Amino acid sequence: MGLIKNWKPIVKRFEEKLTSWKARTLSFGGRLTLIEAVLVVAPKNKGGLGVGSLAASNKALMIKWLVRFKNEPASLWARSITAIHGDSRCHSYIPLKSSIGGVWKSIVNLGRKSQIQSINAGNSTLREMFPDLYELESDKRCFVSDRYIMNHESIDWFWGSGNPLSNANNIEEWAACLSILQNVVINRDSDVWLWKSSEKVADFAVSAVRNELDYIDTIKETKVLCWLHWIPKKVNCFLWRVVLDRIATREALMIRRFHLPSNQCILCNNTLESADHLLVSCETAKQVWLIIFQWMKLPIPSYMISVVQVLEIINSYKSQKNTKRAIYAVVAATCWNLWKMRNEIIFKQKAFSVAKLIGDIKAISFTWIKNRADLGELNWEKWRSFKI
Template sequence: MVEQRYCFMDGQLSWVWDGGSLVNQSQTSEAWNECVKLLEGIKIEMKSDAWLWRQDETREVFKVNILRTELDSIQSIPETQVLKWLSWIPKKINCFLWRAVLDRIPTREALVIRNINIPSITCALCGSNAETVDHLLISCQYAQLVWTAISLWVKLPLPRYLLSLVRLLEYIESYCSSEEKRKAIYLVTAATCWTLWRIRNNLIFNQKKTQVSRAVGNVKALSFFMDESKGWKNRSGLEGIE
Protein backbone atom coordinates (compact mmCIF):
# COMPACT_ATOMS: atom_id res chain seq x y z
CA MET A 1 0.00 0.00 0.00
CA VAL A 2 1.11 3.58 -0.48
CA GLU A 3 1.28 4.22 3.25
CA GLN A 4 3.84 1.43 3.52
CA ARG A 5 6.16 3.13 1.05
CA TYR A 6 6.80 6.48 2.74
CA CYS A 7 7.63 7.95 6.11
CA PHE A 8 8.16 11.39 7.65
CA MET A 9 11.58 12.12 9.15
CA ASP A 10 12.19 15.53 10.70
CA GLY A 11 9.18 16.85 8.84
CA GLN A 12 10.51 15.62 5.49
CA LEU A 13 8.85 13.01 3.30
CA SER A 14 11.03 10.00 2.47
CA TRP A 15 10.12 7.16 0.15
CA VAL A 16 10.92 3.62 1.28
CA TRP A 17 11.39 0.91 -1.34
CA ASP A 18 11.77 -2.71 -0.28
CA GLY A 19 12.49 -4.21 -3.67
CA GLY A 20 14.53 -7.39 -3.48
CA SER A 21 16.15 -7.03 -6.89
CA LEU A 22 18.12 -4.24 -8.51
CA VAL A 23 17.01 -2.44 -11.64
CA ASN A 24 19.65 -3.25 -14.27
CA GLN A 25 18.23 -2.88 -17.78
CA SER A 26 18.65 0.61 -19.20
CA GLN A 27 15.06 0.96 -20.41
CA THR A 28 13.64 -0.23 -17.10
CA SER A 29 16.10 1.97 -15.22
CA GLU A 30 14.96 5.06 -17.16
CA ALA A 31 11.31 4.29 -16.42
CA TRP A 32 12.18 3.78 -12.75
CA ASN A 33 13.99 7.12 -12.54
CA GLU A 34 11.02 8.91 -14.19
CA CYS A 35 8.69 7.31 -11.66
CA VAL A 36 10.89 8.44 -8.75
CA LYS A 37 11.01 12.02 -10.11
CA LEU A 38 7.22 12.11 -10.31
CA LEU A 39 6.92 10.89 -6.74
CA GLU A 40 9.37 13.53 -5.49
CA GLY A 41 6.85 16.21 -6.43
CA ILE A 42 4.03 14.58 -4.49
CA LYS A 43 2.93 16.26 -1.29
CA ILE A 44 1.34 13.99 1.29
CA GLU A 45 -0.67 15.51 4.10
CA MET A 46 -1.69 13.73 7.26
CA LYS A 47 -5.43 13.73 6.70
CA SER A 48 -8.16 11.33 5.64
CA ASP A 49 -8.25 10.10 2.04
CA ALA A 50 -11.03 11.20 -0.29
CA TRP A 51 -12.24 10.16 -3.73
CA LEU A 52 -11.44 12.87 -6.28
CA TRP A 53 -12.44 13.07 -9.92
CA ARG A 54 -11.92 15.28 -12.98
CA GLN A 55 -8.42 16.41 -13.90
CA ASP A 56 -5.83 19.08 -13.11
CA GLU A 57 -7.17 22.13 -11.29
CA THR A 58 -10.81 21.03 -11.75
CA ARG A 59 -10.44 18.04 -9.40
CA GLU A 60 -13.06 17.89 -6.67
CA VAL A 61 -14.50 15.48 -4.16
CA PHE A 62 -16.59 12.85 -5.90
CA LYS A 63 -20.33 12.93 -5.24
CA VAL A 64 -23.00 10.87 -6.94
CA ASN A 65 -25.34 13.83 -7.45
CA ILE A 66 -22.57 15.77 -9.22
CA LEU A 67 -21.99 12.83 -11.54
CA ARG A 68 -25.73 12.64 -12.24
CA THR A 69 -25.78 16.35 -13.10
CA GLU A 70 -22.82 15.79 -15.41
CA LEU A 71 -24.58 12.92 -17.19
CA ASP A 72 -27.82 14.87 -17.51
CA SER A 73 -25.94 17.71 -19.20
CA ILE A 74 -24.75 15.39 -22.00
CA GLN A 75 -26.94 15.99 -25.04
CA SER A 76 -26.84 12.46 -26.37
CA ILE A 77 -24.82 9.27 -26.33
CA PRO A 78 -23.44 8.52 -29.83
CA GLU A 79 -24.92 5.01 -30.00
CA THR A 80 -28.39 6.26 -29.12
CA GLN A 81 -28.54 9.05 -31.68
CA VAL A 82 -30.22 6.56 -34.02
CA LEU A 83 -33.09 5.95 -31.57
CA LYS A 84 -36.52 7.55 -31.79
CA TRP A 85 -38.84 7.48 -28.81
CA LEU A 86 -42.15 7.16 -30.68
CA SER A 87 -45.23 7.49 -28.51
CA TRP A 88 -47.26 4.88 -30.37
CA ILE A 89 -44.62 2.17 -29.84
CA PRO A 90 -45.20 0.38 -26.50
CA LYS A 91 -42.74 1.38 -23.81
CA LYS A 92 -41.43 -2.15 -23.40
CA ILE A 93 -40.51 -2.29 -27.10
CA ASN A 94 -38.99 1.19 -27.01
CA CYS A 95 -36.90 0.15 -23.99
CA PHE A 96 -35.95 -3.15 -25.62
CA LEU A 97 -34.65 -1.40 -28.75
CA TRP A 98 -32.75 1.09 -26.58
CA ARG A 99 -31.11 -1.74 -24.63
CA ALA A 100 -30.36 -3.63 -27.85
CA VAL A 101 -28.56 -0.62 -29.34
CA LEU A 102 -26.46 -0.41 -26.15
CA ASP A 103 -25.82 -4.18 -26.24
CA ARG A 104 -27.63 -4.67 -22.95
CA ILE A 105 -30.09 -7.48 -23.70
CA PRO A 106 -29.31 -10.91 -22.17
CA THR A 107 -28.06 -12.78 -25.21
CA ARG A 108 -26.13 -15.97 -24.61
CA GLU A 109 -22.79 -14.27 -25.14
CA ALA A 110 -23.76 -11.49 -22.72
CA LEU A 111 -24.72 -14.05 -20.08
CA VAL A 112 -21.36 -15.81 -20.38
CA ILE A 113 -19.55 -12.48 -20.04
CA ARG A 114 -21.49 -11.99 -16.79
CA ASN A 115 -20.21 -15.39 -15.56
CA ILE A 116 -23.59 -17.08 -15.87
CA ASN A 117 -23.18 -20.77 -16.60
CA ILE A 118 -25.12 -21.80 -19.72
CA PRO A 119 -24.71 -24.91 -21.91
CA SER A 120 -23.79 -23.04 -25.09
CA ILE A 121 -23.39 -19.54 -26.54
CA THR A 122 -24.50 -20.69 -30.00
CA CYS A 123 -27.47 -18.86 -31.53
CA ALA A 124 -30.66 -20.79 -30.87
CA LEU A 125 -32.18 -19.76 -34.22
CA CYS A 126 -29.40 -20.79 -36.61
CA GLY A 127 -27.06 -22.89 -34.44
CA SER A 128 -23.95 -21.73 -36.27
CA ASN A 129 -22.63 -18.55 -34.61
CA ALA A 130 -22.27 -17.01 -31.17
CA GLU A 131 -25.48 -15.32 -30.07
CA THR A 132 -24.70 -11.61 -29.90
CA VAL A 133 -27.19 -8.75 -30.24
CA ASP A 134 -26.20 -7.94 -33.82
CA HIS A 135 -26.13 -11.59 -34.85
CA LEU A 136 -29.49 -12.46 -33.31
CA LEU A 137 -31.35 -9.40 -34.61
CA ILE A 138 -29.57 -8.76 -37.92
CA SER A 139 -27.06 -11.24 -39.36
CA CYS A 140 -28.53 -14.58 -38.24
CA GLN A 141 -29.68 -16.67 -41.20
CA TYR A 142 -33.19 -16.86 -39.74
CA ALA A 143 -33.24 -13.10 -39.10
CA GLN A 144 -31.97 -12.43 -42.63
CA LEU A 145 -34.91 -14.33 -44.12
CA VAL A 146 -37.32 -12.30 -42.00
CA TRP A 147 -35.64 -9.00 -42.91
CA THR A 148 -35.71 -9.90 -46.62
CA ALA A 149 -39.48 -10.37 -46.50
CA ILE A 150 -39.99 -7.22 -44.42
CA SER A 151 -37.81 -5.10 -46.72
CA LEU A 152 -39.92 -6.18 -49.69
CA TRP A 153 -43.07 -5.33 -47.74
CA VAL A 154 -41.99 -1.81 -46.85
CA LYS A 155 -40.15 -1.31 -50.18
CA LEU A 156 -36.83 -0.62 -48.51
CA PRO A 157 -33.79 -2.33 -50.11
CA LEU A 158 -31.38 -3.54 -47.43
CA PRO A 159 -27.68 -3.76 -48.42
CA ARG A 160 -25.83 -6.92 -47.40
CA TYR A 161 -23.19 -4.93 -45.52
CA LEU A 162 -25.69 -3.94 -42.81
CA LEU A 163 -24.62 -6.36 -40.08
CA SER A 164 -25.44 -4.34 -36.96
CA LEU A 165 -28.56 -2.80 -35.48
CA VAL A 166 -26.98 0.67 -35.25
CA ARG A 167 -25.93 0.59 -38.92
CA LEU A 168 -29.47 -0.48 -39.90
CA LEU A 169 -31.07 2.41 -38.01
CA GLU A 170 -28.54 4.83 -39.50
CA TYR A 171 -29.35 3.53 -42.97
CA ILE A 172 -33.09 4.02 -42.42
CA GLU A 173 -32.48 7.57 -41.23
CA SER A 174 -30.42 8.45 -44.32
CA TYR A 175 -32.45 6.53 -46.92
CA CYS A 176 -35.96 7.80 -46.19
CA SER A 177 -36.51 11.40 -47.25
CA SER A 178 -39.98 11.70 -45.73
CA GLU A 179 -40.29 12.04 -41.95
CA GLU A 180 -43.54 10.02 -41.99
CA LYS A 181 -41.81 7.27 -43.96
CA ARG A 182 -38.87 7.21 -41.54
CA LYS A 183 -41.21 6.86 -38.58
CA ALA A 184 -43.14 4.08 -40.30
CA ILE A 185 -39.97 2.13 -41.15
CA TYR A 186 -38.63 2.69 -37.64
CA LEU A 187 -41.88 1.30 -36.22
CA VAL A 188 -41.59 -1.80 -38.42
CA THR A 189 -37.93 -2.20 -37.43
CA ALA A 190 -38.85 -2.10 -33.74
CA ALA A 191 -41.60 -4.65 -34.35
CA THR A 192 -39.20 -6.94 -36.24
CA CYS A 193 -36.52 -6.85 -33.53
CA TRP A 194 -39.08 -7.46 -30.79
CA THR A 195 -40.61 -10.36 -32.74
CA LEU A 196 -37.21 -11.99 -33.30
CA TRP A 197 -36.44 -11.68 -29.59
CA ARG A 198 -39.74 -13.29 -28.60
CA ILE A 199 -39.25 -16.09 -31.15
CA ARG A 200 -35.81 -16.75 -29.73
CA ASN A 201 -37.16 -16.88 -26.16
CA ASN A 202 -40.07 -19.11 -27.17
CA LEU A 203 -37.63 -21.55 -28.75
CA ILE A 204 -35.26 -21.60 -25.76
CA PHE A 205 -37.81 -21.74 -22.93
CA ASN A 206 -40.74 -23.53 -24.59
CA GLN A 207 -38.96 -25.50 -27.35
CA LYS A 208 -41.41 -24.10 -29.92
CA LYS A 209 -40.15 -23.25 -33.39
CA THR A 210 -41.70 -20.49 -35.49
CA GLN A 211 -41.68 -20.64 -39.27
CA VAL A 212 -40.28 -17.61 -41.10
CA SER A 213 -43.63 -16.96 -42.79
CA ARG A 214 -45.37 -16.87 -39.44
CA ALA A 215 -42.67 -14.59 -38.02
CA VAL A 216 -43.21 -12.15 -40.92
CA GLY A 217 -46.95 -12.26 -40.30
CA ASN A 218 -46.39 -11.50 -36.62
CA VAL A 219 -44.23 -8.49 -37.52
CA LYS A 220 -46.92 -7.11 -39.85
CA ALA A 221 -49.67 -7.66 -37.30
CA LEU A 222 -47.68 -6.02 -34.51
CA SER A 223 -46.75 -3.08 -36.76
CA PHE A 224 -50.36 -2.35 -37.67
CA PHE A 225 -51.45 -2.82 -34.06
CA MET A 226 -48.92 -0.23 -32.86
CA ASP A 227 -49.80 2.07 -35.76
CA GLU A 228 -53.51 2.07 -34.96
CA SER A 229 -53.26 1.99 -31.17
CA LYS A 230 -52.60 5.75 -30.94
CA GLY A 231 -54.69 6.84 -33.90
CA TRP A 232 -51.65 7.60 -36.05
CA LYS A 233 -52.57 5.52 -39.08
CA ASN A 234 -52.90 8.44 -41.48
CA ARG A 235 -49.65 10.01 -40.34
CA SER A 236 -47.14 7.22 -39.85
CA GLY A 237 -47.14 5.97 -43.44
CA LEU A 238 -48.15 2.33 -42.88
CA GLU A 239 -51.48 2.92 -44.62
CA GLY A 240 -49.67 3.10 -47.94
CA ILE A 241 -47.85 -0.18 -47.44
CA GLU A 242 -49.58 -3.09 -49.11
Protein backbone atom coordinates in the same frame (compact mmCIF):
# COMPACT_ATOMS: atom_id res chain seq x y z
CA MET B 1 -22.28 24.79 -11.47
CA GLY B 2 -19.94 25.33 -8.49
CA LEU B 3 -22.63 26.72 -6.16
CA ILE B 4 -24.74 24.40 -4.03
CA LYS B 5 -27.92 26.27 -4.90
CA ASN B 6 -27.45 25.44 -8.58
CA TRP B 7 -27.63 21.74 -7.75
CA LYS B 8 -30.84 21.99 -5.73
CA PRO B 9 -33.30 21.44 -8.63
CA ILE B 10 -31.38 18.31 -9.66
CA VAL B 11 -31.23 16.90 -6.14
CA LYS B 12 -34.96 17.62 -5.72
CA ARG B 13 -35.79 15.89 -8.98
CA PHE B 14 -33.82 12.79 -8.04
CA GLU B 15 -35.43 12.71 -4.59
CA GLU B 16 -38.88 12.85 -6.14
CA LYS B 17 -38.06 9.96 -8.43
CA LEU B 18 -36.21 7.86 -5.89
CA THR B 19 -38.72 7.97 -3.02
CA SER B 20 -41.21 5.96 -5.06
CA TRP B 21 -38.58 3.87 -6.75
CA LYS B 22 -38.48 0.20 -5.92
CA ALA B 23 -35.81 -1.06 -8.24
CA ARG B 24 -36.65 -4.73 -8.04
CA THR B 25 -40.28 -4.33 -8.98
CA LEU B 26 -39.85 -1.53 -11.50
CA SER B 27 -41.57 -2.20 -14.83
CA PHE B 28 -40.10 -1.23 -18.19
CA GLY B 29 -42.38 1.81 -18.16
CA GLY B 30 -41.18 2.72 -14.68
CA ARG B 31 -37.59 2.34 -15.75
CA LEU B 32 -38.26 4.54 -18.73
CA THR B 33 -39.51 7.30 -16.42
CA LEU B 34 -36.37 6.94 -14.36
CA ILE B 35 -34.25 7.10 -17.50
CA GLU B 36 -35.98 10.30 -18.51
CA ALA B 37 -35.09 11.70 -15.12
CA VAL B 38 -31.49 10.57 -15.48
CA LEU B 39 -31.27 12.45 -18.76
CA VAL B 40 -30.56 15.60 -16.73
CA VAL B 41 -26.99 14.36 -16.46
CA ALA B 42 -26.52 14.33 -20.24
CA PRO B 43 -24.23 16.93 -21.82
CA LYS B 44 -25.83 20.27 -22.74
CA ASN B 45 -25.57 19.63 -26.48
CA LYS B 46 -27.50 16.39 -25.95
CA GLY B 47 -30.38 18.09 -24.20
CA GLY B 48 -29.23 17.57 -20.62
CA LEU B 49 -28.06 20.02 -17.99
CA GLY B 50 -24.38 19.39 -18.65
CA VAL B 51 -23.62 17.91 -15.25
CA GLY B 52 -21.82 14.96 -16.83
CA SER B 53 -22.56 11.36 -16.09
CA LEU B 54 -21.16 9.76 -12.98
CA ALA B 55 -20.05 6.68 -14.92
CA ALA B 56 -18.03 8.84 -17.34
CA SER B 57 -16.43 10.73 -14.44
CA ASN B 58 -15.47 7.48 -12.80
CA LYS B 59 -13.94 6.08 -16.01
CA ALA B 60 -12.02 9.33 -16.60
CA LEU B 61 -10.54 9.19 -13.09
CA MET B 62 -9.50 5.57 -13.68
CA ILE B 63 -7.85 6.43 -17.00
CA LYS B 64 -5.87 9.15 -15.20
CA TRP B 65 -4.11 6.40 -13.22
CA LEU B 66 -3.01 4.70 -16.46
CA VAL B 67 -1.58 7.94 -17.78
CA ARG B 68 0.20 8.53 -14.47
CA PHE B 69 1.53 4.98 -14.49
CA LYS B 70 3.15 5.52 -17.90
CA ASN B 71 4.47 8.99 -17.11
CA GLU B 72 5.72 8.39 -13.56
CA PRO B 73 7.47 5.01 -13.86
CA ALA B 74 9.92 5.85 -11.04
CA SER B 75 7.26 6.58 -8.43
CA LEU B 76 6.90 4.08 -5.60
CA TRP B 77 3.31 3.06 -6.42
CA ALA B 78 4.17 2.50 -10.11
CA ARG B 79 7.16 0.34 -9.15
CA SER B 80 4.94 -1.65 -6.77
CA ILE B 81 2.46 -2.30 -9.56
CA THR B 82 5.29 -3.42 -11.84
CA ALA B 83 6.64 -5.72 -9.13
CA ILE B 84 3.23 -7.31 -8.55
CA HIS B 85 1.91 -7.45 -12.11
CA GLY B 86 5.07 -7.37 -14.27
CA ASP B 87 5.79 -10.40 -16.40
CA SER B 88 8.52 -10.81 -18.99
CA ARG B 89 6.18 -12.78 -21.27
CA CYS B 90 3.50 -10.11 -21.21
CA HIS B 91 3.24 -8.11 -24.45
CA SER B 92 0.94 -5.46 -23.12
CA TYR B 93 1.99 -1.86 -22.53
CA ILE B 94 0.45 -1.93 -19.07
CA PRO B 95 1.38 -4.86 -16.82
CA LEU B 96 -1.44 -6.98 -15.44
CA LYS B 97 -1.58 -10.45 -13.95
CA SER B 98 -5.17 -11.34 -14.69
CA SER B 99 -5.23 -13.86 -11.84
CA ILE B 100 -4.94 -10.94 -9.40
CA GLY B 101 -8.28 -9.17 -9.17
CA GLY B 102 -8.95 -5.74 -7.77
CA VAL B 103 -8.85 -2.09 -8.70
CA TRP B 104 -5.77 -2.30 -10.92
CA LYS B 105 -7.36 -5.05 -13.01
CA SER B 106 -10.49 -2.92 -13.53
CA ILE B 107 -8.36 0.07 -14.49
CA VAL B 108 -6.25 -1.87 -17.01
CA ASN B 109 -9.30 -3.56 -18.54
CA LEU B 110 -10.90 -0.16 -18.98
CA GLY B 111 -7.70 1.09 -20.65
CA ARG B 112 -7.72 -1.90 -23.01
CA LYS B 113 -11.27 -1.09 -24.04
CA SER B 114 -10.35 2.56 -24.59
CA GLN B 115 -7.31 1.53 -26.67
CA ILE B 116 -5.28 3.75 -24.42
CA GLN B 117 -2.31 1.43 -24.70
CA SER B 118 -1.99 1.59 -28.46
CA ILE B 119 0.62 3.32 -30.56
CA ASN B 120 -1.28 5.07 -33.29
CA ALA B 121 -0.43 5.34 -36.95
CA GLY B 122 -3.25 7.48 -38.26
CA ASN B 123 -6.55 5.92 -37.31
CA SER B 124 -5.29 2.54 -36.19
CA THR B 125 -2.24 0.93 -34.64
CA LEU B 126 0.60 -0.65 -36.64
CA ARG B 127 -0.27 -3.89 -34.91
CA GLU B 128 -3.81 -3.73 -36.32
CA MET B 129 -2.66 -2.65 -39.75
CA PHE B 130 0.00 -5.35 -40.11
CA PRO B 131 -1.18 -8.35 -38.08
CA ASP B 132 1.04 -10.84 -39.95
CA LEU B 133 4.17 -8.80 -39.19
CA TYR B 134 3.14 -8.51 -35.56
CA GLU B 135 2.70 -12.28 -35.45
CA LEU B 136 6.17 -12.77 -36.97
CA GLU B 137 7.89 -10.28 -34.66
CA SER B 138 9.87 -12.16 -32.01
CA ASP B 139 10.22 -9.26 -29.55
CA LYS B 140 6.74 -7.88 -29.19
CA ARG B 141 7.81 -5.34 -26.57
CA CYS B 142 10.69 -3.80 -28.49
CA PHE B 143 11.02 -0.04 -28.58
CA VAL B 144 10.66 2.11 -31.66
CA SER B 145 14.23 3.29 -31.06
CA ASP B 146 15.51 -0.31 -31.47
CA ARG B 147 14.39 -0.35 -35.09
CA TYR B 148 15.97 2.65 -36.75
CA ILE B 149 19.38 4.26 -37.30
CA MET B 150 19.71 8.00 -37.58
CA ASN B 151 22.04 9.07 -40.38
CA HIS B 152 22.46 12.84 -40.05
CA GLU B 153 19.07 14.00 -41.22
CA SER B 154 17.65 10.77 -42.58
CA ILE B 155 16.25 7.78 -40.69
CA ASP B 156 16.78 4.19 -41.80
CA TRP B 157 14.17 1.74 -40.51
CA PHE B 158 15.07 -1.94 -40.45
CA TRP B 159 13.33 -5.23 -39.72
CA GLY B 160 15.21 -6.36 -36.62
CA SER B 161 13.18 -9.29 -35.42
CA GLY B 162 14.81 -12.70 -34.85
CA ASN B 163 12.35 -14.13 -37.38
CA PRO B 164 13.30 -13.16 -40.95
CA LEU B 165 10.76 -11.92 -43.51
CA SER B 166 10.36 -15.19 -45.33
CA ASN B 167 7.48 -14.92 -47.76
CA ALA B 168 6.28 -12.45 -50.38
CA ASN B 169 3.26 -11.44 -48.30
CA ASN B 170 5.44 -10.42 -45.32
CA ILE B 171 7.82 -8.51 -47.57
CA GLU B 172 4.90 -6.66 -49.13
CA GLU B 173 3.48 -5.79 -45.68
CA TRP B 174 6.89 -4.55 -44.55
CA ALA B 175 7.15 -2.32 -47.63
CA ALA B 176 3.71 -0.86 -46.81
CA CYS B 177 4.76 -0.40 -43.18
CA LEU B 178 7.98 1.37 -44.26
CA SER B 179 6.04 3.77 -46.46
CA ILE B 180 4.08 4.84 -43.35
CA LEU B 181 7.16 5.00 -41.12
CA GLN B 182 9.02 7.22 -43.59
CA ASN B 183 6.59 10.04 -42.79
CA VAL B 184 7.19 9.78 -39.05
CA VAL B 185 9.21 12.58 -37.50
CA ILE B 186 11.42 11.37 -34.66
CA ASN B 187 12.47 13.75 -31.89
CA ARG B 188 15.10 13.00 -29.31
CA ASP B 189 13.05 13.63 -26.18
CA SER B 190 12.13 10.72 -23.97
CA ASP B 191 8.77 9.04 -24.57
CA VAL B 192 5.68 10.43 -22.92
CA TRP B 193 2.02 9.58 -22.98
CA LEU B 194 -0.21 12.41 -24.09
CA TRP B 195 -3.93 12.93 -24.14
CA LYS B 196 -4.80 13.43 -27.80
CA SER B 197 -3.75 16.88 -28.98
CA SER B 198 -2.37 18.14 -25.67
CA GLU B 199 1.27 19.07 -25.88
CA LYS B 200 2.38 18.56 -22.31
CA VAL B 201 1.92 15.69 -19.88
CA ALA B 202 0.49 18.20 -17.42
CA ASP B 203 -2.29 18.97 -19.90
CA PHE B 204 -4.08 15.72 -19.11
CA ALA B 205 -7.43 16.73 -17.65
CA VAL B 206 -10.01 14.38 -16.22
CA SER B 207 -12.74 16.74 -17.42
CA ALA B 208 -11.56 16.43 -21.05
CA VAL B 209 -11.73 12.63 -20.87
CA ARG B 210 -15.11 12.78 -19.16
CA ASN B 211 -16.55 15.07 -21.84
CA GLU B 212 -15.23 12.75 -24.52
CA LEU B 213 -16.76 9.71 -22.79
CA ASP B 214 -20.06 11.52 -22.34
CA TYR B 215 -20.02 12.24 -26.04
CA ILE B 216 -19.15 8.66 -27.01
CA ASP B 217 -21.57 7.12 -24.51
CA THR B 218 -24.51 9.22 -25.58
CA ILE B 219 -23.94 9.54 -29.29
CA LYS B 220 -25.09 6.09 -30.39
CA GLU B 221 -28.47 6.15 -28.74
CA THR B 222 -29.29 9.82 -29.23
CA LYS B 223 -28.33 9.72 -32.87
CA VAL B 224 -30.20 6.62 -33.98
CA LEU B 225 -32.98 6.21 -31.44
CA CYS B 226 -36.17 8.18 -31.43
CA TRP B 227 -38.73 7.81 -28.64
CA LEU B 228 -41.58 7.06 -30.96
CA HIS B 229 -45.01 7.22 -29.31
CA TRP B 230 -46.40 4.96 -32.06
CA ILE B 231 -44.75 1.99 -30.39
CA PRO B 232 -45.23 0.83 -26.77
CA LYS B 233 -42.89 2.14 -24.09
CA LYS B 234 -41.58 -1.33 -23.38
CA VAL B 235 -40.52 -1.68 -27.04
CA ASN B 236 -38.88 1.74 -27.08
CA CYS B 237 -37.08 0.62 -23.96
CA PHE B 238 -36.16 -2.74 -25.49
CA LEU B 239 -34.60 -1.05 -28.53
CA TRP B 240 -32.70 1.32 -26.27
CA ARG B 241 -31.31 -1.63 -24.33
CA VAL B 242 -30.38 -3.40 -27.57
CA VAL B 243 -28.44 -0.35 -28.75
CA LEU B 244 -26.62 -0.27 -25.43
CA ASP B 245 -26.01 -4.03 -25.66
CA ARG B 246 -27.99 -4.61 -22.46
CA ILE B 247 -30.28 -7.51 -23.33
CA ALA B 248 -29.75 -10.93 -21.82
CA THR B 249 -28.19 -12.69 -24.79
CA ARG B 250 -26.10 -15.78 -24.25
CA GLU B 251 -22.95 -13.71 -24.74
CA ALA B 252 -24.08 -11.19 -22.12
CA LEU B 253 -24.94 -13.99 -19.66
CA MET B 254 -21.62 -15.69 -20.30
CA ILE B 255 -19.75 -12.45 -19.50
CA ARG B 256 -21.70 -12.33 -16.23
CA ARG B 257 -20.51 -15.89 -15.55
CA PHE B 258 -23.80 -17.71 -15.98
CA HIS B 259 -23.31 -21.35 -16.84
CA LEU B 260 -25.20 -22.15 -20.01
CA PRO B 261 -25.37 -25.41 -21.95
CA SER B 262 -24.45 -23.46 -25.09
CA ASN B 263 -23.45 -19.91 -26.03
CA GLN B 264 -24.36 -20.35 -29.70
CA CYS B 265 -27.09 -18.47 -31.55
CA ILE B 266 -30.32 -20.48 -31.39
CA LEU B 267 -31.24 -19.52 -34.98
CA CYS B 268 -28.11 -20.66 -36.83
CA ASN B 269 -26.29 -22.61 -34.15
CA ASN B 270 -22.83 -21.67 -35.42
CA THR B 271 -22.01 -18.24 -33.97
CA LEU B 272 -21.80 -16.71 -30.48
CA GLU B 273 -25.18 -15.19 -29.66
CA SER B 274 -24.69 -11.44 -29.28
CA ALA B 275 -27.50 -8.90 -29.64
CA ASP B 276 -26.25 -7.66 -33.02
CA HIS B 277 -25.77 -11.19 -34.31
CA LEU B 278 -29.15 -12.49 -33.19
CA LEU B 279 -31.17 -9.48 -34.33
CA VAL B 280 -29.31 -8.50 -37.51
CA SER B 281 -26.24 -10.26 -38.82
CA CYS B 282 -27.39 -13.88 -38.30
CA GLU B 283 -28.12 -15.48 -41.68
CA THR B 284 -31.53 -16.62 -40.43
CA ALA B 285 -32.43 -13.13 -39.13
CA LYS B 286 -31.27 -11.70 -42.48
CA GLN B 287 -33.91 -13.79 -44.30
CA VAL B 288 -36.54 -12.00 -42.21
CA TRP B 289 -35.03 -8.54 -42.80
CA LEU B 290 -34.89 -9.20 -46.54
CA ILE B 291 -38.65 -9.84 -46.71
CA ILE B 292 -39.41 -6.91 -44.40
CA PHE B 293 -37.32 -4.48 -46.49
CA GLN B 294 -39.01 -5.75 -49.66
CA TRP B 295 -42.44 -5.29 -48.08
CA MET B 296 -41.57 -1.69 -47.11
CA LYS B 297 -40.33 -1.18 -50.71
CA LEU B 298 -36.90 -0.16 -49.44
CA PRO B 299 -33.55 -1.02 -51.04
CA ILE B 300 -31.94 -4.05 -49.41
CA PRO B 301 -28.84 -2.85 -47.52
CA SER B 302 -25.69 -4.28 -49.09
CA TYR B 303 -24.45 -5.38 -45.69
CA MET B 304 -26.04 -5.54 -42.27
CA ILE B 305 -23.91 -5.87 -39.16
CA SER B 306 -25.64 -4.21 -36.23
CA VAL B 307 -28.91 -2.76 -34.98
CA VAL B 308 -27.33 0.70 -34.80
CA GLN B 309 -26.30 0.41 -38.43
CA VAL B 310 -29.83 -0.66 -39.50
CA LEU B 311 -31.24 2.35 -37.61
CA GLU B 312 -28.68 4.60 -39.32
CA ILE B 313 -29.74 3.25 -42.71
CA ILE B 314 -33.43 3.92 -42.12
CA ASN B 315 -32.64 7.37 -40.68
CA SER B 316 -30.85 8.23 -43.90
CA TYR B 317 -33.93 7.64 -46.11
CA LYS B 318 -35.53 10.76 -47.45
CA SER B 319 -39.20 10.01 -47.07
CA GLN B 320 -42.30 11.63 -45.71
CA LYS B 321 -42.41 12.04 -41.91
CA ASN B 322 -45.14 9.48 -41.23
CA THR B 323 -43.58 6.94 -43.61
CA LYS B 324 -40.31 7.36 -41.75
CA ARG B 325 -42.06 6.76 -38.43
CA ALA B 326 -43.81 3.67 -39.82
CA ILE B 327 -40.47 2.30 -41.03
CA TYR B 328 -38.99 2.88 -37.59
CA ALA B 329 -41.96 1.12 -35.98
CA VAL B 330 -41.52 -1.88 -38.30
CA VAL B 331 -37.80 -2.10 -37.54
CA ALA B 332 -38.63 -2.02 -33.82
CA ALA B 333 -41.30 -4.70 -34.35
CA THR B 334 -38.80 -6.86 -36.26
CA CYS B 335 -36.21 -6.71 -33.45
CA TRP B 336 -38.92 -7.22 -30.81
CA ASN B 337 -40.41 -10.27 -32.56
CA LEU B 338 -37.02 -11.83 -33.34
CA TRP B 339 -36.23 -11.57 -29.63
CA LYS B 340 -39.65 -12.96 -28.65
CA MET B 341 -39.28 -15.87 -31.05
CA ARG B 342 -35.78 -16.59 -29.76
CA ASN B 343 -37.21 -16.81 -26.23
CA GLU B 344 -40.05 -19.07 -27.34
CA ILE B 345 -37.58 -21.42 -29.03
CA ILE B 346 -35.39 -21.58 -25.93
CA PHE B 347 -38.03 -21.62 -23.20
CA LYS B 348 -41.07 -23.15 -24.89
CA GLN B 349 -39.31 -25.40 -27.43
CA LYS B 350 -41.22 -23.82 -30.31
CA ALA B 351 -39.96 -24.17 -33.88
CA PHE B 352 -38.55 -21.27 -35.89
CA SER B 353 -40.70 -20.09 -38.77
CA VAL B 354 -39.89 -17.18 -41.07
CA ALA B 355 -43.50 -17.03 -42.30
CA LYS B 356 -44.94 -16.82 -38.77
CA LEU B 357 -42.40 -14.16 -37.81
CA ILE B 358 -43.23 -12.02 -40.86
CA GLY B 359 -46.96 -12.36 -40.11
CA ASP B 360 -46.40 -11.36 -36.46
CA ILE B 361 -44.26 -8.37 -37.39
CA LYS B 362 -46.84 -7.04 -39.85
CA ALA B 363 -49.71 -7.65 -37.44
CA ILE B 364 -48.12 -6.17 -34.34
CA SER B 365 -46.81 -3.08 -36.13
CA PHE B 366 -50.30 -2.58 -37.63
CA THR B 367 -51.89 -2.80 -34.16
CA TRP B 368 -49.43 -0.30 -32.71
CA ILE B 369 -49.86 2.21 -35.49
CA LYS B 370 -53.63 1.79 -35.76
CA ASN B 371 -54.09 2.38 -32.04
CA ARG B 372 -51.39 4.92 -31.35
CA ALA B 373 -50.87 6.98 -34.48
CA ASP B 374 -53.44 9.39 -35.80
CA LEU B 375 -53.59 7.99 -39.34
CA GLY B 376 -57.40 7.89 -39.74
CA GLU B 377 -57.78 5.84 -42.90
CA LEU B 378 -55.15 3.18 -42.32
CA ASN B 379 -56.61 -0.30 -42.74
CA TRP B 380 -55.17 -3.79 -42.96
CA GLU B 381 -55.44 -3.93 -46.77
CA LYS B 382 -53.38 -0.76 -47.11
CA TRP B 383 -50.93 -1.88 -44.46
CA ARG B 384 -50.36 -5.21 -46.21
CA SER B 385 -48.96 -3.33 -49.17
CA PHE B 386 -47.30 -0.77 -46.85
CA LYS B 387 -49.39 2.19 -48.00
CA ILE B 388 -49.64 4.81 -45.28
